[in-house]
Structure formats: C-alpha cells, structure tokens
Amino acid sequence: MTLWFEAVGDFMNRGGDVLLLIFIVTLAMWTLIIERQWYFRIVFPREASSVLKKWHARDDQTSWRAHQIRDLWISETSINLNRSISMINTLVALCPLLGLLGTVTGMIEVFDVMAAAGNSNARAMATGVSKATIPTMAGMVVAISGLYFSVQIQRFAKTESERLGDRMTHD
Helix, strand or coil, X not given: CHHHHHHHHHHHHHHCHHHHHHHHHHHHHHHHHHHHHHHHHHHHXXXXXXXXXXXXXXXXXXXXXXHHHHHHXXXXXXXXXXXXXXXXXXXXXXHHHHHHHHHHHHHHHHHHHHHHHCCCCHHHHHHHHHHHHHHHHHHHXXXXXXXXXXXXXXXXXXXXXXXXXXHCCCC
C-alpha cells in the first residue's frame, strides 16, 4: 500500500502543480458521473413510477388541460434526468485545456533551465519535459473517459424521457 502512495506522489511531483488541478477537476467530474448513475438506477425508477401512477389515476386524460399537465410532468422528469450533464460536459472539456496549461508551464520551465544552464544539460531539462507531457496525457485520458460516460448519460436521459412520454398514453 505504501508503494502505491509513493508511486502516486512521485507521479504528481513529476507532473507539476497543474496535475493537482487536473486531479481536482477529475474528482468533481467523477463525483457527478457517479451521482447521475445512482440517480438513474435508484431514484429515477421511483419518480417515473410515481408520475405514471398520477397520470393513470386521472379521470381526464384527453382534454387540453390534461395534455398540458402531462407535458409538465414529462418536462419536470426530463429536467431531473438531465441535471448536472452540462457541468459534466464542461469538466470534460476543461481537462484537455488544463493539460495544455501543463504543457505550457512545463515548457517554460525547460526554457528557464536552458537559459540558466545552457541547452546541453539534458538532465536539468528532463524535469520540465515531464511537467510538460504528464499533464497533457492526464488531461486527455480523463477527458476521453469522461466523454464516454457523458454520452452514455445523455443518451439514457433522452431515452428515458421519451419512454416516459410514450407510457403516459390515454386509457
């Protein structure tokens, strides 16, 4: 267990300060993704069942007013299904940008070393190069994994919203 912590600590040190920022964004993004999964599996089925029971308990399902109530309930459910998706998408888009920021700050460090020690000291430049490449890689890996789940969440929300509307038919 100690070796694992040392490896992560070494990785974070090699990646620089920007890697810590990417880690914080990753933590926020995955918290929202897991919350959405929990909502879809635990909370939403109860909400959909409640809405369907209320709809089927209505005597009037054909009037204009009934259609407006139906649309309202579908819209409210859709809003709940789509909650946090825009924030997840924003965090996904932010990760490669933070990786690029790491690239820039790492290259600045390389140029500082070159200015101070000359361009023949490869060992001195290696720290800056790792600070330039590791955050870029981390930002891309996090963005790709987050993008996959973001698309799945969006697809599920759209499908379930449409399915709920289809199930709220006239008796």
